[in-house]
Amino acid sequence: MDNEYDPFMKKIIDLITEDEMNKEYFTTQIKQLLKIKRKKIYSKLLEIFIHIQFEETEARIHWQNIIEHDYYLSQQLNRNVGLRVAIVDYFINQNRILSNPMLIEIHVFKQTEKMAMIDGLTGAFNRRYMELSLKKELKRAQRYKKIFSLILLDIDNFKSINDNMGHLFGDVALKKFAEFLLTSSRGEDIVCRYGGAEFMIISPEVSETGAINFIERLRDEMKGVSFSKLNNQYSKITFCAGIATYPTHADNIKDLIQFCSKALYKAKLKGPDNIAVYSPEYTGD
Numbered sequence: 001m002d003n004e005y006d007p008f009m010k011k012i013i014d015l016i017t018e019d020e021m022n023k024e025y026f027t028t029q030i031k032q033l034l035k036i037k038r039k040k041i042y043s044k045l046l047e048i049f050i051h052i053q054f055e056e057t058e059a060r061i062h063w064q065n066i067i068e069h070d071y072y073l074s075q076q077l078n079r080n081v082g083l084r085v086a087i088v089d090y091f092i093n094q095n096r097i098l099s100n101p102m103l104i105e106i107h108v109f110k111q112t113e114k115m116a117m118i119d120g121l122t123g124a125f126n127r128r129y130m131e132l133s134l135k136k137e138l139k140r141a142q143r144y145k146k147i148f149s150l151i152l153l154d155i156d157n158f159k160s161i162n163d164n165m166g167h168l169f170g171d172v173a174l175k176k177f178a179e180f181l182l183t184s185s186r187g188e189d190i191v192c193r194y195g196g197a198e199f200m201i202i203s204p205e206v207s208e209t210g211a212i213n214f215i216e217r218l219r220d221e222m223k224g225v226s227f228s229k230l231n232n233q234y235s236k237i238t239f240c241a242g243i244a245t246y247p248t249h250a251d252n253i254k255d256l257i258q259f260c261s262k263a264l265y266k267a268k269l270k271g272p273d274n275i276a277v278y279s280p281e282y283t284g285d
Helices: 008-017 020-031 036-052 056-076 083-094 106-117 127-144 158-164 165-185 208-222 253-271
Strands: 146-157 190-195 199-204 228-230 233-235 239-246 274-276
Touching: 008 127, 008 165, 036 056, 036 083, 056 083, 083 165, 106 253, 127 146, 127 190, 127 199, 127 253, 146 165, 146 208, 146 253, 158 165, 165 190, 199 208, 208 239, 208 274, 239 253, 253 274
Parallel strands: 239 274
Antiparallel strands: 146 199, 146 239, 190 199, 228 233
């Protein structure tokens, strides 16, 4: 661990892992966390606990305050209150970022969260989670003057795949395509099933050009991949994609989704395996 994070980071990890009931869960989370870039480690830790994103500088300040608050509460109550209590009290009573938190066992929460937010067929996030994530990302982008891109993808000729090879074959193709998107995306990207054979990717801090480069990479990777096999039939999949970027093309969720859809429509007009970025000239279509 870099000297920059000692002893402050060590103190945080000690506080987290001292809780025996949730030690395994938090240890697993921390191991994953330590693999990411150091510059985001404090913000990711807070996201694990309260599911709110902060800029790294602000997150580090919050952690320093939480550690001091944990010490203060323990001194006042003459017992170790634990990090979770300190975090909850800090964010409810000190700065009021949390207003109405709910207490629930971690394993119950995780199971319920997964069932509520995951598309049952593909394993990608569902549309409800997409809508929640878009609201969250828009607030973050507005607060910190950031950009993000929406990418709407549609599997080419999917109706023909279902009609000619059967719905079972189509379901397998959808699963494999979603798996491909999830594997090929960054950890911070959010891959959702938008409906039918359409998938939406929310890409934080990605420009229009970055989104184009990402989709071009996906297209290249897919050329050599067989996505489905049923009764000795193999399926090669291509897709079209439409891109809209905040705040370049729109400053609200409704327009971003609409413009992304219009860009996808333009891409499909050009034929299979095409990309289009939203342009104001599409508005009249």
